[in-house]
Amino acid sequence: MKLQGYQRHIDRLNEWNRDNFKALYFDSHLVGYLKEPVWSYLSNRSELFTVNERGVSLNPQINSFELRTEILDEVVNGLVESSVMTHRHGERYPVTHADRDTALATIDRAAAAYFGLRAYGQHLNGYVRNGSELLLWIARRSADRRVFPDHLDNMVAGGLPHEISLADNLHKECQEEASVPSHIVAQAVPIGAITYRTETPVGLKPDTLYCYDLELPP
Known part of the structure; x- marks a missing residue:
């Protein structure tokens, strides 16, 4: 079987420019990547997030699964209301630095790509x-x-x-x-x-x- 026809799809699905993103950290764990205008929106929520050259970090005092989930829901609501996001989906996706069994929080499914989450x-x-x-x-x-x-x-x-x-x-x-x-x-x-x-x-x-x-x- 000739695979050349598939290669263009494989290549396209693995293209991204790291310079377009800021890393997202929860408790020093890398959980995702943010693009404009999402990270700019978070920079205006300085009580929740720190934004610098290293990336975007959630306030370490927000240190439980439930609190992180609550904050993410609040942020997603704000992104929808400000028209950065178009909609919510209703399903909950894990926010994880490893695999889906080690989730640090959950987030609405529609937000996963906006936050660069697996x-x-x-x-x-x-x-x-x-x-x-x-x-x-x-x-x-x-x-x-x-x-x-x-x-x-x-x-x-x-x-x-x-x-x-x-x-x-x-x-x-x-x-x-x-x-x-x-x-x-x-x-x-x-x-x-x-x-x-x-x-x-x-x-x-x-x-x-x-x-x-x-x-x-x-």
Whole structure:
């Protein structure tokens, strides 16, 4: 199989200019990266954040999971009200310096890229056998979606919120997006993970996608 056609997508998903960002620290832990105008907005909240050449640091007195989450919600509300962000999503994503099990706080999903936080998702390929051929199910995203409207997609693809297991979230997404029965979802095979770090107009997306294959009945 020739992979040259994929390489341009791989390259595009790993392009970012470090000079466009300030690092975001919680208790000396690097948790994300901020682009203008987000870090300028935070510089006006000096009781909460310190902004200098090193980056942006949360006030160390805000030192619990609950307090950090409360402050982030307040900041996100302000970013939406000032039209820096367009909307809230409603799902909670972890704010972490390591992996999703070591979250220091949570934040609204829509804010993840604005804060350059690692976000997690699950993508599932559904396929059927037709003799010696494998036929892949291809979904088309709704035309009213905010992200990639009317584009082709995996059969199931969704975000991975805080405090839900991989297995439970996969079942939830399969039911919501494709009405796949639980006994069939249970046969999904984890095949690996894809990670990338890409710059967007609003921030940075350092994402991890857990990938699965699922053979479907003909």
